[in-house]
Amino acid sequence: MTEKELDEKSVRDNLVLKTALTAGRIMMENGSEVARVEDTMKRIAKNAGIEHSKIFIMVTGILMSIQDGAGAQIEPVTKRTFDLQKIVVVNDLSRQYAHHDITLDEFARQLNELDKNSLYFPFWLQLLAAAFVSGPLEVVFRHNYNLCDFLITCLVGAIGWAIFYYLSKLVRVRFVSEFIASVVIAVLAMVSVHFGLGINSDDIIIGSVMPLVPGVPITNAMRDVLDGNLVSGPARAVEAGMSAAAIGLGIAMVIQFY
Amino acid sequence: MAFLISIVATYAATVSFGILINIPRRALNVSGLIGVLAWVIYSGIVQIGGGSVTGNLIGAFVIGVASMQAARHKKMPVIIFTIPSLVPFVPGGQAYQMIKNFALGNPAVAADYLLQVVMIAGALAFGFVLSELANSLQRRYLTRQKLLKQTGIKEK
Numbered sequence: 001m002t003e004k005e006l007d008e009k010s011v012r013d014n015l016v017l018k019t020a021l022t023a024g025r026i027m028m029e030n031g032s033e034v035a036r037v038e039d040t041m042k043r044i045a046k047n048a049g050i051e052h053s054k055i056f057i058m059v060t061g062i063l064m065s066i067q068d069g070a071g072a073q074i075e076p077v078t079k080r081t082f083d084l085q086k087i088v089v090v091n092d093l094s095r096q097y098a099h100h101d102i103t104l105d106e107f108a109r110q111l112n113e114l115d116k117n118s119l120y121f122p123f124w125l126q127l128l129a130a131a132f133v134s135g136p137l138e139v140v141f142r143h144n145y146n147l148c149d150f151l152i153t154c155l156v157g158a159i160g161w162a163i164f165y166y167l168s169k170l171v172r173v174r175f176v177s178e179f180i181a182s183v184v185i186a187v188l189a190m191v192s193v194h195f196g197l198g199i200n201s202d203d204i205i206i207g208s209v210m211p212l213v214p215g216v217p218i219t220n221a222m223r224d225v226l227d228g229n230l231v232s233g234p235a236r237a238v239e240a241g242m243s244a245a246a247i248g249l250g251i252a253m254v255i256q257f258y
Numbered sequence: 259m260a261f262l263i264s265i266v267a268t269y270a271a272t273v274s275f276g277i278l279i280n281i282p283r284r285a286l287n288v289s290g291l292i293g294v295l296a297w298v299i300y301s302g303i304v305q306i307g308g309g310s311v312t313g314n315l316i317g318a319f320v321i322g323v324a325s326m327q328a329a330r331h332k333k334m335p336v337i338i339f340t341i342p343s344l345v346p347f348v349p350g351g352q353a354y355q356m357i358k359n360f361a362l363g364n365p366a367v368a369a370d371y372l373l374q375v376v377m378i379a380g381a382l383a384f385g386f387v388l389s390e391l392a393n394s395l396q397r398r399y400l401t402r403q404k405l406l407k408q409t410g411i412k413e414k
Contacts, residue, residue: 032335084280084281084282085280088282091335121277128274129273129274129277129278132273133271133275133345139264140264140346206354209354211278213345213348215275215341215345216279219337219341219344222383223386226387226390251357251358251361252357255358
């Protein structure tokens, strides 16, 4: 190989590594299971003509190397949000790349774009969704068919979610926002029963904290442990446990004061 | 009537939770339907006296298998369907009673509820394990069929 060819190869290898690592990071940040991230990254490398790649994924960082050529690179995973739409978009991009619908440069560019933008539903719709997680689940869990309790649960659940949403932007620690939101939920439930708006404060609290339940970490912890990822699985279980404990503590505190 | 209300409530809760974790719009309806299907089977098992642990186990199994079919059909990751549909199975009521009794100083009652939470969570996890087994069996069958088709060998 001439010097020029070697240079080109190294530039391309670096681009492949960068693209695969960015794709992996976006997926890890937004709550994908480890096996899927590894699979997607391997596919990207393979479709770029690199037969053998070695990938090591943890919840807090990704390490990847490819056969002869560029050295291994590390990509830290610092954020942790739940935006499953982004996982689907990365998946689709990877599929398009496999079918040669987009080039590697285009792929890298679109990933950067995706990384910058947030694809969340509008806030009012999230608020409505929080209300409709809370109310119906109060009915399903407690077999409480009282209309007043249903409406109050919807309202309290939506307020709790709004508090969680805004605190998450202010405070980086997720558990703090969950704790404060659950305190507010418990207080509002107690107050509403005190003024005769609701009947059963237990049912109202149970329904209203449901939007805060860490569903993504719990499910992922289970899947990761089953796949044999014994580092990521328990780490995610700890995350889920901390969230559950934060919610539980908030409620317990209010109950004790009451 | 109560049953109908519960079905509508399960659907609404599943779809709404899907919105909160931002799953793609075209997956919302399907995940709601999977949630309802699993919940109907669960409550059927509880009705005939199968117990809530068995109900949760089979409910989680149904979610795992149905989500895999949906994922294969829609070409989307499977967690998009499993996470929202598991929401009606979360042992929220028991967990709340546990916390409440701990806070009010009834550790014996709280321990009882804790055991229930652990049992239900374990049943859900084990149902998931079983569905993984069914899914990998199906995957093996499908790849085998594909391979046979490509090579043109007739199966004996």
